Amino acid sequence: MCIYDFKVTAQDGSEVSLSDYRGQVLLIVNTATGCGFTPQYTQLQELYDNCHDRGLEILDFPCNQFGDQAPGDDEEIHSFCTGRFGITFPQFSRIDVLGENAIPLYKWLAENSKFEGFGMSPMALAMNGIAKKMDKDFKKNGNVKWNFTKFLISRDGEIIARFEPTVPMKTVLEKVRAAL
Numbered sequence: 001m002c003i004y005d006f007k008v009t010a011q012d013g014s015e016v017s018l019s020d021y022r023g024q025v026l027l028i029v030n031t032a033t034g035c036g037f038t039p040q041y042t043q044l045q046e047l048y049d050n051c052h053d054r055g056l057e058i059l060d061f062p063c064n065q066f067g068d069q070a071p072g073d074d075e076e077i078h079s080f081c082t083g084r085f086g087i088t089f090p091q092f093s094r095i096d097v098l099g100e101n102a103i104p105l106y107k108w109l110a111e112n113s114k115f116e117g118f119g120m121s122p123m124a125l126a127m128n129g130i131a132k133k134m135d136k137d138f139k140k141n142g143n144v145k146w147n148f149t150k151f152l153i154s155r156d157g158e159i160i161a162r163f164e165p166t167v168p169m170k171t172v173l174e175k176v177r178a179a180l
Contacts, residue, residue, distance in 0.1 A: 003157040006105040008061075009093040011074045016092070018105070025051075025179045026153035027058045027172070028109065030097050030144060032069035033080045036123075037148040041085035043169040047176060048089045054180045055155065058089035061106075063097050066147050070094060097144040109151050110142040113162040118145075124166040154179055 003026070004019040018026075027047070032038060048058050062077045064070040070077060074093050081087045097106040115138070118124035118131070131138040131145045138145060148165035152175055161175050 001108060003105075003108075003153055003159075006108065008059075008103065008105055009095075011078055011091060011093055013093070021057055021059075022157070023155050024055050024057045025155055025176065026151075027056065027176060028061065028105075028151040028153065029058065030061050030063040030095070030106070030147060030149055031081075032063060032066065032147040033077055034069040034071065035067070035147040037146075037165045038069075040148050040165070040169065041081060041087055044089070045085055045087050047169070047173055048087075051176060051180060052089075056176060056180060060087070060089060060091040061097070061103075062091065062094040063147065064094060065096055065098055069147060097149075106144065109159070109162075110144060113142050113151060113159050115139065115142055115145065116162065116164070118164050118166045121166060124164075127164070127166055152176060152179060 004022055006018045007015050008018065010016050029044065044058055048056065062070045077094060078091055081091060095103045095106065118127040127146060135143065146165050150163040150172060151159055152161040154160050160179055163172050
């Protein structure tokens with residue numbers, strides 16, 4: 001199984017095959033509109049503006065599983081993101097990334113990537129505490145831990161890297177540029 005075998009739901013309810021993105025570098029992100037990491041939308045849009053013409057596509061999947069930080073329906077979420085952050089990259093229907101209702105794409109991403117930790121910044125240390133409350137074995141599994149976890153996918157559909165929300169966007173940018 002590879003990334004191109006999955007289908008996801010667009011905001012309008014239609015089905016989108018990820019094979020439509022074959023040959024592009026993908027950055028797949030689970031997002032939330034009311035999270036401390038929500039300002040990353042600005043950096044994601046800058047990355048998209050600078051790299052889209054070279055083959056980057058950012059796929060945004062709103063998720064309300066972490067602290068109920070993505071309230072509202074798909075239209076409300078999209079209006080917030082376009083109005084406040086001016087996002088122009090594809091945003092899909094709100095999903096679950098954990099548990100029995102997790103979409104198959106995210107089950108595959110979690111099973112085929114490794115959690116590398118949040119780092120040592122004050123925010124990273126706080127995230128360790130939050131993650132441990134949710135899953136005492138969080139360091140031992142690939143489950144998504146919080147909003148704005150990013151997965152970098154090669155033009156061949158392979159997972160290149162996983163970035164926790166505490167990873168500086170500069171690091172994400174460097175890896176994206178190398179993949180392009």
